[in-house]
Amino acid sequence: MDRRxxxxxxxxxxxxxxxxxxxxxxxxPSEILAWSRYPLKSPKHPLIVQTMxxxxxxxxxxxxxxxxxxxxxxxxxxxxxxxxxxKEDFKDYKxxxxxxxxxxxxxxxxxxxxxxxKVYELTAINQCSGNRRGLSDPKVTGLQWRYSALGNxxxxxxxxxxxxxxxxxxxxxxxxxxxxxxxxxxxQGQDHFAKxxxxxxxxxxxxxxxFEMNGEExxxxxGYPARLxxxxxxxxxxxxxxxxxxxxxxxxxxxxxxxxxxxxxxKFPTIEFWDKDPSAxxxxxxxxxxxxxxxxxxxxxxxxxxYPYEVDNTQIKDIKNFARMGDYITVMGVAYDGGYGIxxxxxxxxxxxxxxxxxxxxxxxxxxxxxxxxxxKVEKKGxxxxxxxxxxxxxQTQTFELIWNPAGYHNNVVQTFNLYV
Amino acid sequence: xxxxxxxxALLVSFGFSAETLKGTPEEKAVMGYCLQCHSYDYIKTNxxxxxxxxxxxxxKMVNVFKAPIPEDAQKQIxxxxxxxxxxxx
Numbered sequence: 001m002d003r004r005x006x007x008x009x010x011x012x013x014x015x016x017x018x019x020x021x022x023x024x025x026x027x028x029p030s031e032i033l034a035w036s037r038y039p040l041k042s043p044k045h046p047l048i049v050q051t052m053x054x055x056x057x058x059x060x061x062x063x064x065x066x067x068x069x070x071x072x073x074x075x076x077x078x079x080x081x082x083x084x085x086x087k088e089d090f091k092d093y094k095x096x097x098x099x100x101x102x103x104x105x106x107x108x109x110x111x112x113x114x115x116x117x118k119v120y121e122l123t124a125i126n127q128c129s130g131n132r133r134g135l136s137d138p139k140v141t142g143l144q145w146r147y148s149a150l151g152n153x154x155x156x157x158x159x160x161x162x163x164x165x166x167x168x169x170x171x172x173x174x175x176x177x178x179x180x181x182x183x184x185x186x187x188q189g190q191d192h193f194a195k196x197x198x199x200x201x202x203x204x205x206x207x208x209x210x211f212e213m214n215g216e217e218x219x220x221x222x223g224y225p226a227r228l229x230x231x232x233x234x235x236x237x238x239x240x241x242x243x244x245x246x247x248x249x250x251x252x253x254x255x256x257x258x259x260x261x262x263x264x265x266x267k268f269p270t271i272e273f274w275d276k277d278p279s280a281x282x283x284x285x286x287x288x289x290x291x292x293x294x295x296x297x298x299x300x301x302x303x304x305x306x307y308p309y310e311v312d313n314t315q316i317k318d319i320k321n322f323a324r325m326g327d328y329i330t331v332m333g334v335a336y337d338g339g340y341g342i343x344x345x346x347x348x349x350x351x352x353x354x355x356x357x358x359x360x361x362x363x364x365x366x367x368x369x370x371x372x373x374x375x376x377k378v379e380k381k382g383x384x385x386x387x388x389x390x391x392x393x394x395x396q397t398q399t400f401e402l403i404w405n406p407a408g409y410h411n412n413v414v415q416t417f418n419l420y421v
Numbered sequence: 422x423x424x425x426x427x428x429x430a431l432l433v434s435f436g437f438s439a440e441t442l443k444g445t446p447e448e449k450a451v452m453g454y455c456l457q458c459h460s461y462d463y464i465k466t467n468x469x470x471x472x473x474x475x476x477x478x479x480x481k482m483v484n485v486f487k488a489p490i491p492e493d494a495q496k497q498i499x500x501x502x503x504x505x506x507x508x509x510x
Contacts, residue, residue, distance in 0.1 A: 031439035034462040051462035081459060134466075141478060144466040186458040189487035255485055 029053045035312045041219055042072040048312055050143050054078035055221060059148045062307040064295045064334055067362050067371055068123075068214050069151030076221045077128050077149065077235065079193050079256075084182040084241065085220050093225050095163070095209065099177070099246030103168030110211060110225050116166075117158035122208060122231060123368035125152050125336045129234040129261055129285050133408030140408040147293055147309070152334070152369045155229045157210030161203045164247065169199065173247050174274070176202045177254075178228065180241040191255045195237050196284075197230060198273045199247075206231040206339070206367060209242065231367040232287045232339030234409075236261050251276060260407075261285050267403055268410050269396055270338065287338025290398060291412040292345055292372075292390040297419070300328040300375070308417050319419045327378045329419070332361075335390035336369035343393045347374040351385035351416070352400070358388070384419040440465075443505040451497045454490045455482070468506035475502040 029052065037046035040057055047057035057076040063069055084090065095113060098105035108116065127150035134144030143149075164176070179194040201207065208229040211218065218224040223240030230237035236256075251257070262282035265272075270287050297306045299322060308317045323329050335342045342363070346355040358374035378384070391397040398412045442449045442461055455461065470478065479495050479502075482488040490498070 029456050029460040030441060032441060032461050032465050033439050034466045036439070049462065050466060051460055053460040053462075141467050141470070141474070187487050187489065259485070 027052055037311070040076065041074075041221060045070070045072045047073065047076070048148075050145065054081035054083070056143055057221075058145060059151060060307075060311075061148050061293070061295060061309045064148070064152075064293065065332070067364070068153055071153075071214050071216055071219050071222065074126075074151045074153070074213075074219070074222055075128070075149045077143075078183070078221075080183060080186050080190075082184055082186055083180075087217075087220060087224060089182065090225050090241070093241075093243070095226065095243060095245070097163060097167040097245045097247065099248050101170040101173035101249050102164075102247040103170060106163075106167045108163070113158055113163070113209065113226065114211065117162045119156060119158055120208060121154060121156045122206060122229065123152065123154045123364040124206075124229055124231040125150060125288065125367060125369050126229075126235045126238060127151075127288055127336075129236045129409050130407070132411035135411055135413075136402065136404060136408040138404070140406055142408060146315075150235075152336075153213050154215065154364075155208055155210035156212035156215075157208035157226065157229065159205060160207040160209055160228065161205060163209060164202060164245070167247065169203075169247055170249070172249060173199050174249055175199055175247075175251060177246045177248055177251065178239045178242060179244050180239055181243045182241040193239075193256050194254045195239055196251050196254075196257045197237055201230065201233070201273070201286075204231070234261075234285055234288055236285065257284060262407065263409055264405050267405060269394075270410075285409055288336065289410045289412045290335075290337035290342070290390050290392045290396045292333055292335040292388045292398065292415075294331060294333040294386070294388055294415055294417060296332050297322065297386075297417075298330045298332065299323055300330060302327065316415065316417060319417060321420075323378050323384075323419055323421050325378055325381065325421065328375055329378060330373050330375045331386055331388070331417075332371065332373040333388055334369040334371055335388075337390070337392040337396070339367045340392045340394045340396075341366035342370045343391050345370070345372040345374075345388060345390045347376075348387045348389075349376050349384045349419075352387055352414075355389070378421050381421050384421065386417040386419055387414050389414050444501065448501055448504075451494055452501060454488065454494055454498065457488065458482075458486065464502070464506060468502075469508035470502070470506065471508055471510050472499065472503040473510070475499050475507065478502075 033049045033052050038049045039046045050056040055076050059073050059075045063073040094107045096107040131149040175196045177196050179192050209226050210229045211226045227240045228238045265283045335345045345358040347358045348355045358372040360370045360372050363370040389398050398414050
């Protein structure tokens with residue numbers, strides 16, 4: 001049965017009224033491609049499919065051996081399927097700043113943004129709030145991301161603060177509410193994907209409206225022509241193809257910040273921002289928690305490299321037939337937090353009994369991740385249980401047990417790898 | 422559907438083939454409602470869920486995301502999902 005008759009079947013049962021989805025890719029939405037590899041941005045760099053419509057794709061972990069995550073391999077995350085996905089769709093692009101707490105509404109084309117404001121560069125981690133959700137136990141619903149719904153990139157753009165100042169922010173303004181008119185709801189009555197950002201964060205000099213990513217225009221799948229960079233905070237705030245910034249005294253109702261993207265109050269050591277209801281049991285997610293990710297093991301004697309994950313990132317893979325007695329093994333990874341800065345990464349090769357400080361081999365400012373490595377000599381047969389644990393300058397560190405929450409956020413459980421000798 | 426065929430060929434070259442929902446064409450016809458906003462990938466990756474779990478999902482689609490699905494169809498969808506993508510409490 002082909003898709004046409006299939007949907008006709010749906011129509012018959014439904015008695016009419018079925019709206020056909022607007023397809024923007026050469027693809028049949030009744031086909032299931034989850035967990036396969038698909039060359040979304042480049043034939044050379046197939047990504048891991050979570051969902052094909054809307055597009056949600058995870059980066060294979062081995063790309064993180066590059067300090068800056070290549071744009072072609074950068075993960076992709078959309079909630080609603082009908083977003084503009086061709087550069088020519090943005091010919092009339094304008095960014096508007098307005099709202100009850102904006103003294104003078106302003107709007108800028110992309111060229112005007114670049115010409116009227118000073119341009120800055122910032123390296124920052126962009127991590128989906130739901131990164132690692134798929135590792136929650138008990139399971140929670142939502143995209144079942146494993147380890148790699150994140151990337152580290154060099155962003156170039158103008159300061160959000162400078163653009164807000166051009167509109168004149170009322171001193172009593174509470175927040176900005178941001179959305180993209182290029183990313184409309186899929187059916188009538190559904191809420192536009194919008195985010196509320198408190199004024200104190202929006203005015204932080206590390207928040208940008210970025211039009212360059214790693215020295216190139218942003219890919220459409222990552223927010224062309226311009227996206228917010230809310231450094232230190234999870235990517236839900238980094239509105240892609242941003243067109244509308246409203247400066248407000250009070251927040252309009254919206255599912256995407258009233259209900260979604262919330263954490264149980266008090267369970268995580270992250271900064272809280274005001275809430276409409278100060279007694280609400282769930283508060284908006286904000287900054288990222290301190291975390292580390294093992295990327296690869298290198299055997300310095302045999303020169304072999306292993307990326308210890310299944311192809312589809314489903315799980316960590318045991319490492320076998322890789323290390324022999326006397327070999328020197330280097331384990332390499334990344335570590336990051338919400339912008340306080342990584343202070344140290346420790347590695348254990350005995351399941352957490354003893355820890356050694358790893359060497360930080362590269363960093364680029366406190367919003368970037370650091371790359372680290374640690375070398376040890378294989379001196380006995382059996383299983384080496386390799387773990388890595390990062391701490392930041394606030395003294396925060398990773399957990400050994402999951403702090404379970406209904407949306408599966410902030411999983412920074414220390415990873416364990418079994419290396420068999 | 423030439424485009425679809427091309428996609429399948431492309432995937433085969435990556436060593437994967439696409440699958441479709443489980444069950445007979447008659448049983449899964451009602452699932453067409455779920456395609457209005459997104460692909461069936463969400464069903465596969467979120468499975469297995471208990472009947473209660475699927476009820477929660479369908480309710481969220483209708484109440485929060487405004488999926489226009491008549492009540493009898495919602496019931497059929499929950500039955501179908503529990504049968505093919507379900508698990509015990």
